[in-house]
Structure formats: structure tokens, C-alpha cells
Amino acid sequence: MDISSVIRKYLFHFQAEFNNLIKYLLFKQKFDFFSIPRKLQIELTNICSANCIFCAYQYQTRPKGYMKENLFQSIIQDFVTMGGKNIILTPLVGEPLLHPKISEFITFARKQGIEMVRISTNMIAPKINLKQLITSGVTEILVSTAGFQQKIYERTYRTGKYSIMLKNTSELLRLNKEFGFPTQVTIAFRSPIGRKSNFKHEDFKKYIKPYVGGGNILTFAEIYDNWGGLINQSDLIGRMLISPSKIKYRWPCKFVFRGNISYDGIVRVCGCRFNNNPDYDEMVIGKISSKRTFKDIWFSNRRIHFLNRFLLGKLPSVCKNCTMYEIS
């Protein structure tokens, strides 16, 4: 293991712990149970076209499916009525571009008054119309990739669809540049090798580098969270490092202030992590139906009870083990 990466990991970790402590001390009197979601995370599908070594998709036991159009529209209308402005189409796990209507959904949301639409994607979506996506009103696209060397990619994302990912990613960057950057595209490297090594690969130099700049940017991750205990250091390869566990204060994690809705209308307290043990259901606080809106569930006693568990120090097991815990 690279010693400089380990030092960076602990520096990063102590910085995060310090930030949490300061925010806890500063903000602990200012807790509003009844604020609207800062962002609403909507899962269009929980089906993925990859199977990354660092992701809990491999352990998912939920039935798979796609969100229906009338459900999406009612969620957006409800959220806008509450005063919501920001949505994230990043699923708990899954690939949003596999949803055949994603661009129409985004355009609908923007027309209803949504100001920010972020998606995270692996770009393995053979049927996606990239021109339609870029001009749909989407404001941020985060492309998750292990880089642009086929063997490394296939080892990390465990899919044989490298060429689709490369073609789509290059075309996305090209179109964004050609149209004057209507959206921000971030190429987020989740790679077992360092950035300098990534820059040397021929496919990077030929298909990606020419379009970097302006609204097309690159980021690199070295530290990975543990998905509430499902992912361990032994699952990772090369320079990838698992994050150490974090201290949990008697204060809610920032992710419970985001609404989260699964493709089937189930509302969860946190859309970041699951661990499939019997406590999994503790994160579910309701299901949208003709009689029960997202707003009803968001302000329900069940959600308030869940937030109280943080204040009482009685966390569900997925939170106890989660390395994503953050105060904001």
C-alpha cells in the first residue's frame, strides 16, 4: 500500500472529524425538524449496467424496476408546492440513464420550477440520446469511471462495456463544449491508480483530454466509504482506501435533511446507504400513494421519531457503521 495515500487518508479523515466537531458545537441549538428537504433525491431505477467493486449494488436484494411517469410528475409537483428547488437523480444504487424517459423527466421538472438537476452516471447506456440529455435542462452531470484503460476499468467496474462508456463519455464532453457548456460535466475518477498514470493512457489523451476545460472538469477519489459495513478494504484494489469509521454525535447526519424516494415510491430517511440486514426497514418511513403524498410522509411522526433517534444516540445499525456521517 502506498504510504503517501495512507497519510492523505488520515489527514482527510481527521479534517472531516474536526469539521463535524466544530459544526456540532456551533449548531447544536439550531435544529429544525420541520424544514423542507434541502434537496430531493429521486431514484429513476435501481438497475445498474456495472457492478463496481466499491459499491453495494452487488448486495442489493430489492426487486428491480423503473419509476413510472405519473409518480415522477406527482413527486415534482408536490416538492415544488413545498418550496423545493433542487433534485438529484442519483439512485441509492442504479444507473439513471437506463431510464428511457430521463431527459423528458428533467425537462418536465425544470418547467415546474426546479432550478438544479444533478445526475450521477457511469455512461453505460447504449440507447441514451446525448444531445437530448445535454439540452434537457440538466445542470450537473457527474460521470463515475475507473479511467480510460480497458483492463483497469473492467477490473474495477466489472463490466465488459468499456467501449460504450468511452464513446458516450467522449461524446458527452464534446457536445457540452460545442453547445457552450449548458451543464457542468465532472469526470469523477474512481481509479485504483494515480492521476498521473491515468493521464498517460492513450484513450484519455485521444478521447477525453481535448474536451477538458470550461464546464468539463476532472476529479479524483482515493477514499471510499464502507456502505454501512458492506464494503471493506479487502474489496478494494491498488490505491483505493476505505474510510475509517467516524464519531457519531447526538446530532442528525446531513443526509437525513435530503428527501429520498425509491423508484417504487418508497420514502427513505437516507438515500445514501443500506446494509440489507433486518434494520434496513428502519430507514423506510412510508410509501407514496393516491392517499399519501411525499409531503405527508416528510412531516410524519415516523420521520420525526427517526431524527430523534440521533438526538438520543439510538442509531440504526447502518448509521452506526456508516463512514458517510457528516454534520452540516
Ligand code: SF4
Ligand atoms: S455504477 Fe454506480 S450504482 Fe452501478 S455499481 Fe457502480 S457505483 Fe454502484
Ligand code: SF4
Ligand atoms: S450516517 Fe450514513 S446511513 Fe446514516 S443517515 Fe448518514 S449517510 Fe445515511
